[in-house]
Amino acid sequence: MHAENLDPASFVVAAGRPERTQGNPVNPPVVLTSTYVSTGVPVPGEPLYARIDNETWHPFEEALGALEKADGPALLFSSGMAAIAAAMSVVPAGGRLVIARHAYQVALGFAHDLGARYGVDVRLVDIDDTPAVIAALGEHADLLWVESPTNPMLEVADLPALIAAAHAAGALVGVDNTFATPLAQRPLELGADLVVHSVTKSLAGHSDVVLGALAASTAELRAQMHAYRTLHGSIAGPFEAWLALRGLRTLALRVERSQANTVELARRLATHPLVAEVRFPGLPGDPGHERAAAQMSGFGSLLGMRPRGGVEAADAVTRAVRLWTPATSLGGVESTLERRRRFQTESLTVPEDLVRMSVGIEAVEDLWEDIDQALRTAHP
DSSP: OOGGGSOHHHHHHHTTOOOOOTTOOSSOOOOOOSBOOOOSSOOTTSOOBTTTOOTTTHHHHHHHHHHTTOSSOOEEESSHHHHHHHHHTTSOTTOEEEEETTSOHHHHHHHHHHHHHHOOEEEEEOTTOHHHHHHHHOSOOSEEEEESSOTTTOOOOOHHHHHHHHHHTTOEEEEEOTTTOTTTOOGGGGTOSEEEEETTTTTTOSSOOOOEEEEESSHHHHHHHHHHHHHHTOOOOHHHHHHHHHHHTTHHHHHHHHHHHHHHHHHHHTTOTTEEEEEOTTSTTSTTHHHHHHHOSSOOSEEEEEETTHHHHHHHHHHHOSSSEEOSOOOSSSOEEEEGGGSTTSOTTSOTTOEEEEOOSSOHHHHHHHHHHHHHHTOO
């Protein structure tokens, strides 16, 4: 089964199925084993030990690799951060890492840890300011780390321009594609070298697993990432991998519904008298709209809202919702929201009253009624 022969909405349903032979199951089995029968000198590719490989990973890895247009299957990791750590391992001691200022806070924490322990020159940039990113790359860099849209500010990078500039400076380009999913954006097709996902989010889609994944542009780079995973033991559990594949089956339906909900909610919130600002690339007036429309096939299911009344109002909104769930994480079937600066590790340039909203698949009128009453409750 090849992704290029099917619409992605069909491919996520068909990918990773067992062979169609009489009596075969329609779903792949879960293989629960720590080791395999083995005698003599091990043969490359032969099952040996479950830290190296487990066949339960393969259907998901093959499906995601094809969706991202990677050179070979993706690689599953124990978490999104495990995948990010593997990708950032390409930066040598004393090297240069240019990273979005509003990247995921734990990714930023890991980058600063590389700086503290290994002397990596970590340069923070506004990823939507192309000249500033190019200046930070300088004459030589090792890795440009991109989020587009960013977490949580929803800035949109000029991916083709930044990828070209990074390669000219000798840097690899890694893109966290969690927000967009491969249904809306495929950075490898634009020239990126590595793409990572928090599978925990939209790909699995039900807030019941913690997993990460990485796809590479070349077989050599994939082999390097596989070696890192094996050495560091950052592997996925087989049952979690099976659940992620099951979640992937409905990805297209969930993305279609949640994106439609997000567009409608963003449009209404933008004119709400108790809302000071809305950030969402799908709004025509958003700073990232033109770029997103040019390089994405959808605008995602995340939006940022700043209610009037500052931090107190933002916290009051999160307490007043009844259908929306106040929680961290995103990309599940349920709608969640949180004030991001409640985390002390969040970037100080994120407004203290910014509420990040992950829109799920509920009926849009119910979602609207709930957030509207919460805003009004915050302003009695």
